Amino acid sequence: xxxxxxxxxxxxxxxxxxxxxxxxxxxxxxxxxxxxxxxxxxxxxxxxxxxxxxxxxxxxxxxxxxxxxxxxxxxxxxxxxxxxxxxxxxxxxxxxxxxxxxxxxxxxxxxxxxxxxxxxxxxxxxxxxxxxxxxxxxxxxxxxxxxxxxxxxxxxxxxxxxxxxxxxxxxxxxxxxxxxxxxxxxxxxxxxxxxxxxxxxxxxxxxxxxxxxxxxxxxxxxxxxxxxxxxxxxxxxxxxxxxxxxxxxxxxxxxxxxxxxxxxxxxxxxxxxxxxxxxxxxxxxxxxxxxxxxxxxxxxxxxxxxxxxxxxxxxxxxxxxxxxxxxxxxxxxxxxxxxxxxxxxxxxxxxxxxxxxxxxxxxxxxxxxxxxxxxxxxxxxxxxxxxxxxxxxxxxxxxxxxxxxxxxxxxxxxxxxxxxxxxxxxxxxxxxxxxxxxxxxxxxxxxxxxxxxxxxxxxxxxxxxxxxxxxxxxxxxxxxxxxxxxxxxxxxxxxxxxxxxxxxxxxxxxxxxxxxxxxxxxxxxxxxxxxxxxxxxxxxxxxxxxxxxxxxxxxxxxxxxxxxxxxxxxxxxxxxxxxxxxxxxxxxxxxx
Amino acid sequence: xxxxxxxxxxxxxxxxxxxxxxxxxxxxxxxxxxxxxxxxxxxxxxxxxxxxxxxxxxxxxxxxxxxxxxxxxxxxxxxxxxxxxxxxxxxxxxxxxxxxxxxxxxxxxxxxxxxxxxxxxxxxxxxxxxxxxxxxxxxxxxxxxxxxxxxxxxxxxxxxxxxxxxxxxxxxxxxxxxxxxxxxxxxxxxxxxxxxxxxxxxxxxxxxxxxxxxxxxxxxxxxxxxxxxxxxxxxxxxxxxxxxxxxxxxxxxxxxxxxxxxxxxxxxxxxxxxxxxxxxxxxxxxxxxxxxxxxxxxxxxxxxxxxxxxxxxxxxxxxxxxxxxxxxxxxxxxxxxxxxxxxxxxxxxxxxxxxxxxxxxxxxxxxxxxxxxxxxxxxxxxxxxxxxx
Numbered sequence: 007x008x009x010x011x012x013x014x015x016x017x018x019x020x021x022x023x024x025x026x027x028x029x030x031x032x033x034x035x036x037x038x039x040x041x042x043x044x045x046x047x048x049x050x051x052x053x054x055x056x057x058x059x060x061x062x063x064x065x066x067x068x069x070x071x072x073x074x075x076x077x078x079x080x081x082x083x084x085x086x087x088x089x090x091x092x093x094x095x096x097x098x099x100x101x102x103x104x105x106x107x108x109x110x111x112x113x114x115x116x117x118x119x120x121x122x123x124x125x126x127x128x129x130x131x132x133x134x135x136x137x138x139x140x141x142x143x144x145x146x147x148x149x150x151x152x153x154x155x156x157x158x159x160x161x162x163x164x165x166x167x168x169x170x171x172x173x174x175x176x177x178x179x180x181x182x183x184x185x186x187x188x189x190x191x192x193x194x195x196x197x198x199x200x201x202x203x204x205x206x207x208x209x210x211x212x213x214x215x216x217x218x219x220x221x222x223x224x225x226x227x228x229x230x231x232x233x234x235x236x237x238x239x240x241x242x243x244x245x246x247x248x249x250x251x252x253x254x255x256x257x258x259x260x261x262x263x264x265x266x267x268x269x270x271x272x273x274x275x276x277x278x279x280x281x282x283x284x285x286x287x288x289x290x291x292x293x294x295x296x297x298x299x300x301x302x303x304x305x306x307x308x309x310x311x312x313x314x315x316x317x318x319x320x321x322x323x324x325x326x327x328x329x330x331x332x333x334x335x336x337x338x339x340x341x342x343x344x345x346x347x348x349x350x351x352x353x354x355x356x357x358x359x360x361x362x363x364x365x366x367x368x369x370x371x372x373x374x375x376x377x378x379x380x381x382x383x384x385x386x387x388x389x390x391x392x393x394x395x396x397x398x399x400x401x402x403x404x405x406x407x408x409x410x411x412x413x414x415x416x417x418x419x420x421x422x423x424x425x426x427x428x429x430x431x432x433x434x435x436x437x438x439x440x441x442x443x444x445x446x447x448x449x450x451x452x453x454x455x456x457x458x459x460x461x462x463x464x465x466x467x468x469x470x471x472x473x474x475x476x477x478x479x480x481x482x483x484x485x486x487x488x489x490x491x492x493x494x495x496x497x498x499x500x501x502x503x504x505x506x507x508x509x510x511x512x513x514x515x516x517x518x519x520x521x522x523x524x525x526x527x528x529x530x531x532x533x534x535x536x537x538x539x540x541x542x543x544x545x546x547x548x549x550x551x552x553x554x555x556x557x558x559x560x561x562x563x564x565x566x567x568x569x570x571x572x573x574x575x576x577x578x579x580x581x582x583x584x585x586x587x588x589x590x591x592x593x594x595x596x597x598x
Numbered sequence: 599x600x601x602x603x604x605x606x607x608x609x610x611x612x613x614x615x616x617x618x619x620x621x622x623x624x625x626x627x628x629x630x631x632x633x634x635x636x637x638x639x640x641x642x643x644x645x646x647x648x649x650x651x652x653x654x655x656x657x658x659x660x661x662x663x664x665x666x667x668x669x670x671x672x673x674x675x676x677x678x679x680x681x682x683x684x685x686x687x688x689x690x691x692x693x694x695x696x697x698x699x700x701x702x703x704x705x706x707x708x709x710x711x712x713x714x715x716x717x718x719x720x721x722x723x724x725x726x727x728x729x730x731x732x733x734x735x736x737x738x739x740x741x742x743x744x745x746x747x748x749x750x751x752x753x754x755x756x757x758x759x760x761x762x763x764x765x766x767x768x769x770x771x772x773x774x775x776x777x778x779x780x781x782x783x784x785x786x787x788x789x790x791x792x793x794x795x796x797x798x799x800x801x802x803x804x805x806x807x808x809x810x811x812x813x814x815x816x817x818x819x820x821x822x823x824x825x826x827x828x829x830x831x832x833x834x835x836x837x838x839x840x841x842x843x844x845x846x847x848x849x850x851x852x853x854x855x856x857x858x859x860x861x862x863x864x865x866x867x868x869x870x871x872x873x874x875x876x877x878x879x880x881x882x883x884x885x886x887x888x889x890x891x892x893x894x895x896x897x898x899x900x901x902x903x904x905x906x907x908x909x910x911x912x913x914x915x916x917x918x919x920x921x922x923x924x925x926x927x928x929x930x931x932x933x934x935x936x937x938x939x940x941x942x943x944x945x946x947x948x949x950x951x952x953x954x955x956x957x958x959x960x961x962x963x964x965x966x967x968x969x970x971x972x973x974x975x976x977x978x979x980x981x982x983x984x985x986x987x
Contacts (some may be wrong), residue, residue: 027891034851
């Protein structure tokens, strides 16, 4: 009986051991790997960003950090001793290097408890002098070393800041179910194309397998897959045009967009004032960030795609084309401008107090006569104008490859009632016809709209990434050639004879439209001043829209800016005394 | 010289070889388990183990060549001394991890195991021993006094291991069969009730106070309850209370058929198997990880090499005293081996019972070698007629 019990016991143990060690061995081996092997992500260098001529807008530079390898400072006993030791050592090193501490005690303890095998970056992005001091003191600081990590750099400073955006470093979220895995902080695009094309720029992170013991100390490193650099991004921007645009806007609050009307490439896109993306590297200080946020000039806002402005008279070509499309409309029919347009009880002043006299369509555009366009509005009705505005993309996002684009606002009767404004009145039609009232557009929308008049009636989708996007036609507007030609000629007259004479560029025939939209800002009448333009007239390769807040007038304030941009984009012929020959072929792209 | 050799030829070779084999494994794997310790003294723990093995072997041979019958006559002073030491432990013993178990560098509770076996063997083995209910209750006293003192240390494992040992001896002595089986049934019922209470406290919806009351009614201490809970619900608290069980299971399981190789066990090397237990209670996990199923089976066979001849010696013995003693030693070793290996792979609750000859633990090792030496003595002298006694 006892012998039986012994035999049974032994047999039971043997079979249990067989189950655990032979049958289920693989599962236990896997469990062991899972608890002792950690995958550490090694970010690949981020892709660079270039303009269309290969000028680098966002680069990587080596950033030298002073790093603690905490496990080499490991102390016996509870964790708090190791934390204390590292903390004290950082203080000591701070004294030797002569730089203030960057790390709080809390972050040291956080690192020791949660990311032990990773280097603890005590000073990030240190200068040459600090590195030299470090090299001298190195001997007496075991467990401390220089750690090089790629850091973002924007060699052109504020140039195209709103397009390029900036990056932020952050610890990536661990994949679900990977509680114990560690990651080095990675760069994330937070704004601009850095954010829009983050996936492309980031590339594939490599991994390293680290074997850790039960207390989290690194035991061995196994080779993992190497990091793969992110892909470079080539933009449609032309740095020369961009620079000209930014220089023109300098000192003003405003924005401008330059498009190639043939395909929708964005040649320049600027918002003023701008910020320096280098301030965000390696991380922006709290004070700096607060200053940027509280600045009432709103430097962080990209006015070119987020600013909502009444287009004013630059909208008039839309009213004009809507009228021309109406059967039986006679563009030669004149309307007598007496300096004021009376509609019931409403009196709407024309900017020329004395009146323009009898005005037909072409002169109406050239002189930007409000009375004439109010009359047109009443003639064709707001539905027709809205229809054309909608077809031209107002009230919708253009689909540019930048985050946070604004759609603006295209008012109609239904919208007005929804927003509690009451019934649509004839006066609203009048306001719409001259680009005032509820209508709000972004500079980008106006540039795309101008591009449609420039390229013969095709709304193109603007884009920034040269090889990631294809030129795309949003729609053919199907305007009769005759009608379009009348509007274009009107715009050419604006530049040649009318309000927009200051856009003229020697050797290039320019078409333009100025605009001055009044708005009420806290009881003060302010003006948003606009110019939209395209050139060369016969075969346009540039369409521009610029808005300046609180300017004098479109013709005075903005037209010279447009001229500078056009000169940068198309070049200007040398002055020939007494002769101005119209050049229809675009000149070779010139320098500044 | 020739006489010496003759004396060695008297020894049961399987018993001796198995024991030496287990001791060699013990030294090897205590070395491996302690090789990662930082304290140089702890790294030399295998040397202490080897020293005790050698000293134990000397004691073993001395016991083997003595006649156990004359030794057994001196049992009561030994028993009394052991109980005396156990009484002293709570007052002047060294405290480690919430329990007082050591006195003058030895663990009296280990001596008590041998003392109880010897006492019972003497009680039922002498001529004309009575085996009625009165003797049964006397047994309860003989086992109960040291048992209770050990429980108070507290050391539930050692106290509990006395139960199967006593039961095996009583069975072999055929003491009061009806009372015996009734007690066994009652014991099983109590054990089932305790387990059931712990299970119910976890799984059945009830207010917190009633849960506490129920757990207190089992009469177990907090850490003992924890171990039962870990046993019943192994996946509940893998990073806390269930950690050791889980890690030892991973160690054994990941060893596979042939093991990872000597000194290559990752569980203790990386510290997942806590170093404080890897050299004693969980030494089998170290061995099974490094030597695999092959190694585990070798250990089981070596133990069989102790248990089987032990029972054979008992069977061949002429007098009850020797027979009962052998049965007691076999039951003691078997219980330790079974409980220890079973807890390592999670099929028994965790108790601090060492694996005989392999776990580091000097008092227990010495005690067992003396016990096995006496079994050899029974093997040599037990076949002689008792008339000479």
